[in-house]
Amino acid sequence: MAGTDKTKASRAEGATPPFILVNPQLGQNIGTSARAMLNCGITEMRLVAPRDGWPNVEAVAAASGADRVLDGATLYGDTAKAIADLQAVYATTARERYMVKPVLTAREAAKEMRARVAEGQKVGVLFGPERAGLVNDDLALANALIRIPLNPGFSSLNLAQSVLLVGYEWFQAADETPGREDRYGWSPPAGKEMLQNFFTMLERELDECGFLRNIEKRPSMVRNIRNMFQRAQLSEQELRTLHGMVACLTDWRAGTDELGEPVRRRRKRKSEG
């Protein structure tokens, strides 16, 4: 999806967890991981012995503008050195590892990490190489494992997608976007008086054309019609549009086709007697 607004500053700068890629293989995956990190406001990347060396031109090509993450990436010889300054480390794994260690969902891990960071702790997340994931010796360095709940019959994620999901939950854990926003553009939601005026006009026209001629059914028909328009949560502008539509449908002038024949007759309004 497009939609980056480069004029806006990144949110959630500051105390964000470093994402530590252990022995990543393809430069392309490092680049797409950098992009996914920046999508989630996470800017500190650490690389442990990337297979193809560093820097890597393929990483830059794949980062789609997340160059600042790659430019700031730091390089380490082993995982222990890469986490030395951290106080809590979470390790991602897709497989059951039978380790005596807490296993968290990405959502729960994000909450825990936010809580630790709020206390001033420095936390980080380990991601393993593309094929095999983290080795058990690296997992043993972590406080807890993150296992993302996914289709158990097809749970294998690309490296950048693991990065995205963990980063996404990190971002959501502090994001305050309301779940649902009803948007009215520049026009405010229509007030009830305006809506009543529309109903009065619409029902008068429907009486006149005979649509509401069944006296017994008329009250429930009117209620049903009103409910439809209530549910649409119309804006003032939309209500003006509907007024215009009904007026036009009921007050047209006779037209002629290309042969000069009349194609619709003008229906006289009551007031015109």
Next chain:
Amino acid sequence: MAGTDKTKASRAEGATPPFILVNPQLGQNIGTSARAMLNCGITEMRLVAPRDGWPNVEAVAAASGADRVLDGATLYGDTAKAIADLQAVYATTARERYMVKPVLTAREAAKEMRARVAEGQKVGVLFGPERAGLVNDDLALANALIRIPLNPGFSSLNLAQSVLLVGYEWFQAADETPGREDRYGWSPPAGKEMLQNFFTMLERELDECGFLRNIEKRPSMVRNIRNMFQRAQLSEQELRTLHGMVACLTDWRAGTDELGEPVRRRRKRKSEG
């Protein structure tokens, strides 16, 4: 991350929302989208006029085994035809569109979709082409927009990543994995009696070697040591290991180095007089 267990059936089969890719450009992105869908248990892909035609070998190469999604993909000439059988449609967008339409987070949309599906409705999600996203005429066909909260300074997502995040929330909305599970492998958590026995042994040895010789501080030191081991939530097996470690550290035999010189002296135990 590795970790697919091909022996397990996909969860959440059945009533899952079709994901509708409108005018996708690169076959590779269709393939990675198929993989992301299957990661989330979503199997029905619909394609509206893919730029490079269909089928597409690059899509298959990028799907990493999600062939069943591609094999079952259906092709449509326009968006209206692709959604004709659905009762509610959600359209993803990264940009503010100033439409008079509800805007939902991916999480909220997932909840709404699950609720509709539970009522027997057929719902679907529209995804736009890579660069520009959905056109306004397509958005006008939708009940609501989905906008994923992300770094406002860098919110542009790859197509497969949009698919992944919406699918991920769909999966999470019905997933019952506990946020945190403490794992003990094959060995159960140690009972308190076993832990007490360890403390008794440890503190006897620490008294003997003089570590707890400060009578005034001894009670608080003992409490602090007990707290450390309580917090570790040890398994029975781990406690046996600790027992053995302490026994070994306090009861070692004299060793010799390669020159035959003794490297440590054996410390006599009290019981040995």
